[in-house]
Amino acid sequence: xxxxxxxxxxxxxxxxxxxxxxxxxxxxxxxxxxxxxxxxxxxxxxxxxxxxxxxxxxxxxxxxxxxxxxxxxxxxxxxxxxxxxxxxxxxxxxxxxxxxxxxxxxxxxxxxxxxxxxxxxxxxxxxxxxxxxxxxx
Numbered sequence: 001x002x003x004x005x006x007x008x009x010x011x012x013x014x015x016x017x018x019x020x021x022x023x024x025x026x027x028x029x030x031x032x033x034x035x036x037x038x039x040x041x042x043x044x045x046x047x048x049x050x051x052x053x054x055x056x057x058x059x060x061x062x063x064x065x066x067x068x069x070x071x072x073x074x075x076x077x078x079x080x081x082x083x084x085x086x087x088x089x090x091x092x093x094x095x096x097x098x099x100x101x102x103x104x105x106x107x108x109x110x111x112x113x114x115x116x117x118x119x120x121x122x123x124x125x126x127x128x129x130x131x132x133x134x135x136x137x
Contacts, residue, residue: 006036
């Protein structure tokens with residue numbers, strides 16, 4: 001199980017030019033890096049984006065549960081997570097970057113959320129040799 005100290009998360013507020021001056025903006029959290037021991041990882045609440053390569057080469061991760069509210073998974077976010085067997089994607093995920101699941105050798109199944117926008121499956125999943133089930137929206 002993961003701890004808050006396993007993650008490097010950048011928090012802030014996104015403000016549009018059209019927002020009123022006294023409006024602080026919409027809070028966001030971008031998960032930049034993971035430095036935990038592996039095993040079962042649970043993404044903390046408040047994260048809206050998993051940054052590029054945030055979990056890349058984390059060879060001891062076996063499962064990832066992504067909290068509701070995450071909208072974007074960055075490029076190569078889970079690349080070469082060789083022991084990753086399962087990942088739970090919430091319906092809030094809208095975009096998945098190129099190579100997000102490249103070389104996840106142990107990944108058995110992947111269900112893409114109904115609102116996710118991708119051009120080609122091969123852009124996000126490649127060389128996942130154990131992948132037996134892929135559920136598309």
